[in-house]
Amino acid sequence: MTRAELFQNIQQKESYLCVGLDTDIKKIPSHLLAAPDPIFEFNKIIIDATADLCVAYKPNIAFYEAQGPKGWESLEKTLAYIPKDIFTIADAKRGDIGNTSELYARTFFDYFNFDSVTVAPYMGADSVKPFLIKPDKWVILLALTSNPGSQDFQLISSENSKYLFEEVIQKSQQWATKEQLMYVIGATRTDYLQRVRALAPEHFFLVPGVGAQGGSLEEISRLGMNKQCGLLVNSARNIIYAGNGPDFAQQARQEARRMQQEMAEYLEKYLPV
Numbered sequence: 521m522t523r524a525e526l527f528q529n530i531q532q533k534e535s536y537l538c539v540g541l542d543t544d545i546k547k548i549p550s551h552l553l554a555a556p557d558p559i560f561e562f563n564k565i566i567i568d569a570t571a572d573l574c575v576a577y578k579p580n581i582a583f584y585e586a587q588g589p590k591g592w593e594s595l596e597k598t599l600a601y602i603p604k605d606i607f608t609i610a611d612a613k614r615g616d617i618g619n620t621s622e623l624y625a626r627t628f629f630d631y632f633n634f635d636s637v638t639v640a641p642y643m644g645a646d647s648v649k650p651f652l653i654k655p656d657k658w659v660i661l662l663a664l665t666s667n668p669g670s671q672d673f674q675l676i677s678s679e680n681s682k683y684l685f686e687e688v689i690q691k692s693q694q695w696a697t698k699e700q701l702m703y704v705i706g707a708t709r710t711d712y713l714q715r716v717r718a719l720a721p722e723h724f725f726l727v728p729g730v731g732a733q734g735g736s737l738e739e740i741s742r743l744g745m746n747k748q749c750g751l752l753v754n755s756a757r758n759i760i761y762a763g764n765g766p767d768f769a770q771q772a773r774q775e776a777r778r779m780q781q782e783m784a785e786y787l788e789k790y791l792p793v
């Protein structure tokens with residue numbers, strides 16, 4: 521999917537919501553556990569309940585890998601079930617020496633056909649470039665993450681008083697254009713959002729950390745929106761586990777709807793003309 525198509529979807533749906541499919545077998549409603557593939561069954565119901573309200577789905581690969589081969593099957597079926605006009609993100613946080621990254625890229629882009637994959641930048645150019653070989657596939661580079669530990673390295677500044685996350689954003693723009701590269705910027709780090717936007721004015725940011733981690737959707741939207749919106753705001757637990765009984769799909773839809781309506785308001789208010 522291109523940046524222009526993504527923006528078109530955002531405008532049509534008045535939404536920049538990314539639903540996180542962090543499907544934990546221990547958390548899904550008990551009545552689904554008798555299904556042959558409970559994780560897929562749960563995802564299918566969540567996708568049916570939210571597809572008209574979001575522009576992206578982000579399965580976190582850890583939740584599937586932890587189930588062994590069955591989990592990979594659930595992931596494959598889930599990906600096939602997501603409507604084709606919705607952007608897909610393999611949240612795998614990969615990156616290794618070049619020949620290994622090539623195989624990771626093959627896994628997520630050739631075998632699974634995801635639109636994008638999250639990549640850790642710290643092994644440098646040769647670890648990231650193998651993910652950039654197809655023009656319609658995206659790398660979403662970890663820049664300033666939402667967790668408390670992002671202070672340990674990403675917010676350390678060098679002699680020239682640049683933070684490490686700023687070096688990541690600047691350097692990586694030599695490897696790919698805004699048509700293939702996005703950044704992960706945590707919703708809990710809005711203090712830095714204007715600084716980030718100044719470094720990457722036209723890029724899309726994947727923003728996790730609203731809802732369960734406490735980030736503010738309005739702050740992200742006010743400080744981070746660009747002319748093409750430039751934001752995919754992820755929420756996982758708050759949506760998919762909004763309910764745990766027979767009506768869990770309605771509860772998930774209600775939470776996704778609440779976020780979409782807020783987003784419609786912020787697109788009106790903050791999208792630069």
Ligand SMILES: O=c1ccn([C@@H]2O[C@H](COP(=O)(O)O)[C@@H](O)[C@H]2O)c(=O)[nH]1
Pocket residue numbers: 540542580611664665666667704705706728729730731732733754755756757758
């Ligand atoms: O900085 C980061 C990078 C990735 N994540 C991932 O996003 C979701 C957040 O889930 P919630 O339930 O909405 O908190 C999860 O898959 C994380 O691994 C992140 O939170 N922060």
